[in-house]
Amino acid sequence: MTSPIQDYLERLHRELAGITDGQVATYIPELAKADPAGFGIAIATVDGRVYEVGSTHMPFTIQSISKPLVYGVALEDRGVDHVRRTVGVEPSGDAFNSISLEPETGRPMNPMINAGAIATSSLVAGATREQRLARVLAAMSAYAGRALGIDEAVFESERATGHRNRAIGHMLRNYDIVTEDPEEALDLYFRQCSVLIDCRDLALMAATLANGGTNPVTGASAVRSEFVGPILSVMATCGVYDFTGEWVYRVGLPAKSGVGGGIMAVLPGQLGIAVYSPALDERGNSVRGVKACETISRDLGLHFLQPPRASVSTVRASYTLAELRSKRRRSAAENSLLAEHGAAARVFELQGDLRFATIEPVLHAIVDDPRPLQFAVLDFKRVSHVDGAATRMLAALIGRCAGRGQHVVLTRVRRGELLAALDTEIDPRNARALSFQPQLDLGLEWCERALLAQHGGTHASSAIDRLADHRLCEGAAPEDVAFLETLVSRVQSEPGALLVRRGDPADAIYFLMRGEVSVVVDLPGGGQKRLSTLSAGMSFGEMALLAGGQRSASARADTPVDCCTLDREAFARLETERPALALRLLRNLLQGTLQTAVQLTGEVAALEG
Ligand code: GLU
Numbered sequence: 247m248t249s250p251i252q253d254y255l256e257r258l259h260r261e262l263a264g265i266t267d268g269q270v271a272t273y274i275p276e277l278a279k280a281d282p283a284g285f286g287i288a289i290a291t292v293d294g295r296v297y298e299v300g301s302t303h304m305p306f307t308i309q310s311i312s313k314p315l316v317y318g319v320a321l322e323d324r325g326v327d328h329v330r331r332t333v334g335v336e337p338s339g340d341a342f343n344s345i346s347l348e349p350e351t352g353r354p355m356n357p358m359i360n361a362g363a364i365a366t367s368s369l370v371a372g373a374t375r376e377q378r379l380a381r382v383l384a385a386m387s388a389y390a391g392r393a394l395g396i397d398e399a400v401f402e403s404e405r406a407t408g409h410r411n412r413a414i415g416h417m418l419r420n421y422d423i424v425t426e427d428p429e430e431a432l433d434l435y436f437r438q439c440s441v442l443i444d445c446r447d448l449a450l451m452a453a454t455l456a457n458g459g460t461n462p463v464t465g466a467s468a469v470r471s472e473f474v475g476p477i478l479s480v481m482a483t484c485g486v487y488d489f490t491g492e493w494v495y496r497v498g499l500p501a502k503s504g505v506g507g508g509i510m511a512v513l514p515g516q517l518g519i520a521v522y523s524p525a526l527d528e529r530g531n532s533v534r535g536v537k538a539c540e541t542i543s544r545d546l547g548l549h550f551l552q553p554p555r556a557s558v559s560t561v562r563a564s565y566t567l568a569e570l571r572s573k574r575r576r577s578a579a580e581n582s583l584l585a586e587h588g589a590a591a592r593v594f595e596l597q598g599d600l601r602f603a604t605i606e607p608v609l610h611a612i613v614d615d616p617r618p619l620q621f622a623v624l625d626f627k628r629v630s631h632v633d634g635a636a637t638r639m640l641a642a643l644i645g646r647c648a649g650r651g652q653h654v655v656l657t658r659v660r661r662g663e664l665l666a667a668l669d670t671e672i673d674p675r676n677a678r679a680l681s682f683q684p685q686l687d688l689g690l691e692w693c694e695r696a697l698l699a700q701h702g703g704t705h706a707s708s709a710i711d712r713l714a715d716h717r718l719c720e721g722a723a724p725e726d727v728a729f730l731e732t733l734v735s736r737v738q739s740e741p742g743a744l745l746v747r748r749g750d751p752a753d754a755i756y757f758l759m760r761g762e763v764s765v766v767v768d769l770p771g772g773g774q775k776r777l778s779t780l781s782a783g784m785s786f787g788e789m790a791l792l793a794g795g796q797r798s799a800s801a802r803a804d805t806p807v808d809c810c811t812l813d814r815e816a817f818a819r820l821e822t823e824r825p826a827l828a829l830r831l832l833r834n835l836l837q838g839t840l841q842t843a844v845q846l847t848g849e850v851a852a853l854e855g
Contacts, residue, residue: 255287255299258541263300268525268533271505276403280306280507280524287538288449291517294462302445306522307400309504310342310530311448312386312438313363314477314485316370318459318469319385320357321476323371332369332423333362337484337491342530343410345417352421358484358502360435361414367438368424368431375433382438388468389454390447391461401440408436443508445522452510452518455500478512482550487529489536497539498549509535513548560596560604561611562628567591567621567697569852571845572690574779581841583701584694591621591693593686597628600636609643620652621693625686627658632665641671648679653696656682657689687776709760710782713810716757717783718834726827733819734810739803746801752790754813758782761807765799779804788835791817 263285272278286302320329331353338355340346347354347361354362372378387394404411415428415435424431443451451468454461455478459469469477481500486493486509493501499511499519507524509532519542523534543549568588576584592615594608612622632640644654659665659682672680683689713719713734714727722730734757739745745756745763756763762781766774777799780786786801794814821828 249297251289251297252299254545255289255297258538258545259285259287259299262534262537262541265534265537266525268527270507270524271526271530274400274404274407274505276397276400277307277505277524282523282525284507284522284524285534286445286520286522287542288445288520289517289542290446290449290453290462290520292453292457292462292515294453296446296449296463298446298449300445301522302449304522305397305442305444306508306524307397307439307504307506308386308441308443308448308508309439309506310358310363311451311502311504311506311508311510312382312441313358313366314481314502315386315389315451315469316363316382316438317357317366317480318473318477319382320366320369321473322470323381324369326476329366329369333357333365335480335483339488342487343414345410345414347417347421347423352418352423354418354423356484357480360411361418364411364415364428364431364435365418365423367435368418368426368428370434375430378430378434379437382434383441385468386438386441386443386451388461388464388466389451390443391450391454391464391466392447394441394443394447396437396440397442398440401437404436404439405433408432411435439504445508445520448508448510448520448522449518452512452520454518455512456514456516456518474514478514481512486531486536489529489531493536494551497536497543498551499539499543500550501539503531503535505530507532507535509539511539511543513550516548558598560598560600560608561594562597563593563595563853564611565593565852567593567690567693570690570849572687572694572779573776574691574694575781575784575842576694577783578841580698581845583698587697587701588694589617590619591623591690591697592619593623593625593690595625595627595686599630600632600640602633602635602639605636605639609639612643613646618650618652621655621696622647622652623655623657623686623689623693625657625689626660626664627686629664634667637665637667638671640665641668644672644680645676648676652679653693654680655689655692656680657686658684691779708762708782708805709808711759713757713759715783716759716785716810717838718757718785718831720830720834722827722830726824726830729824730812730820730827733816734812737809737811739807739809741803741805741807743803743807744800745803745807745809746787746797746799748797748800750797752787752793752795752797754787754811755790755817756785756787756801757810757812758784758786759808759810761803761805763807763809764802764804766802767799774800774802785835785838787811788839790814791832791835 270280284301284304286300288298288302290296334355336355343360356362357366370378415432418424419428454468458471459474478500485502501511503509511519521535521538523532566589764779765777
């Protein structure tokens with residue numbers, strides 16, 4: 247099945263192929279040989295998919311489209327300050343080959359007109375002509391994702407006839423803008439213009455710029471990401487000769503065209519468009535190229551000044567600790583304390599890219615919460631990227647929280663990858679307002695503990711001595727409990743030991759007397775997920791009393807643990823010999839289960855809300 251995008255491009259290509267206006271460039275004799283019927287369109291995405299139609303493998307020379315690419319090389323080789331001193335960034339409004347230099351300094355207006363481009367070529371690093379050419383070819387090849395070469399005939403043809411460019415080069419030397427032999431810069435300039443590409447290459451070059459300088463197919467870097475903004479800026483303001491204002495108005499994409507018939511347009515972060523059609527209008531832009539870009543931008547809604555609203559909110563779920571708790575099971579007293587004070591801790595489960603516009607609503611929600619939050623838990627599980635601005639905003643939030651006794655808990659942060667810079671942004675004096683937890687659940691538990699401590703919650707007892715004090719025995723007659731004592735076995739486990747293993751027969755219930763146990767399941771990708779953490783006075787493995795069957799989860803000792811176990815046969819004996827006790831145990835069990843069910847229903851509602 248062909249993609250609707252492919253169908254769309256084919257239809258567009260058929261429609262625009264009927265346009266026969268324009269002339270191929272003739273001022274370089276060799277360019278006059280181009281076939282005006284040649285016509286290709288290609289779109290490459292930042293995921294590296296390429297949609298192409300028509301003559302997308304017909305070679306042509308890159309010409310002026312080399313200018314922004316070599317500008318990037320110069321930025322890498324000399325740094326921004328040096329390059330900016332040599333070439334300006336103002337649109338000139340003059341023809342591409344005008345000899346327009348700033349009156350006082352002789353500095354060319356911008357790197358997209360020939361004067362600026364020749365000055366830019368003089369900045370490429372390399373001790374010899376060959377080295378400088380190799381440097382430029384390597385960069386352009388990285389953009390295209392394949393080794394590119396030069397059309398010698400076009401190069402010779404332009405070198406022989408490029409008197410105007412030669413004049414520009416010598417003017418630049420006169421003003422000391424070009425500081426070495428101008429013939430060297432001109433040689434490189436003529437060669438860079440003669441690099442052979444096809445329409446598919448050009449789409450990938452554009453997609454590489456859209457992708458922050460990394461070729462989306464090869465994964466190789468063509469230019470450092472910090473220079474992509476400057477490159478796209480000069481393309482946006484000077485990319486299509488003295489048609490640029492009209493272009494931005496109608497197409498709204500940073501672009502560059504060349505007299506070889508190519509034109510590329512970039513939608514940062516999304517895609518690159520390339521068109522090849524060598525018949526040019528009077529300004530030197532491909533007639534069908536302009537038309538195709540204008541139509542594609544309009545049909546696909548790509549104008550960069552009409553950006554779509556972010557379609558998904560950064561906050562995928564938000565709830566307080568009053569609504570949703572950690573997996574640690576708690577006493578009734580603790581539960582009611584948390585129900586009362588839990589609203590002081592709010593969780594924000596975040597998703598997508600964090601940058602100014604997407605972190606702003608999160609900051610707003612935290613800072614302007616009508617009930618001042620004591621704890622803000624930010625979960626990063628589904629955050630894909632955090633940019634510098636968002637990192638600084640987060641650091642500032644933490645600073646603000648520190649000043650007011652508030653606390654930020656970051657969970658599931660892939661440090662190094664996501665928040666490498668946070669540590670350097672945070673004033674060490676504020677670091678106490680921040681903690682990291684590897685799991686969201688542990689972050690919740692951390693806040694619960696802090697809230698309980700603050701509101702005088704008693705710690706769940708770490709041990710009970712007698713079965714009579716166990717929750718399951720509440721309300722049972724002392725002589726019944728004494729009888730139960732004779733039926734249970736005592737089990738002791740070391741931290742890390744499995745008391746119950748998923749899949750084993752469910753043959754006994756466990757009364758937890760001392761220590762902590764987590765009920766866990768193995769995750770498919772390795773590691774474990776905890777379903778609950780239990781402390782003394784609680785029980786697990788209850789299914790044994792009713793259904794039998796297999797264990798649905800494992801139980802792991804987190805600390806040294808003492809348990810009493812009651813097996814199925816012993817419980818069957820209870821049912822006949824001490825029915826009141828059996829009923830009491832089942833009642834207490836049911837009560838606990840109902841509490842859990844009520845809490846889970848509330849949590850589901852909070853997550854869906
Ligand atoms: N080689 C061409 C020149 O400098 C490049 C022109 C262009 O593509 O704009 O004359």
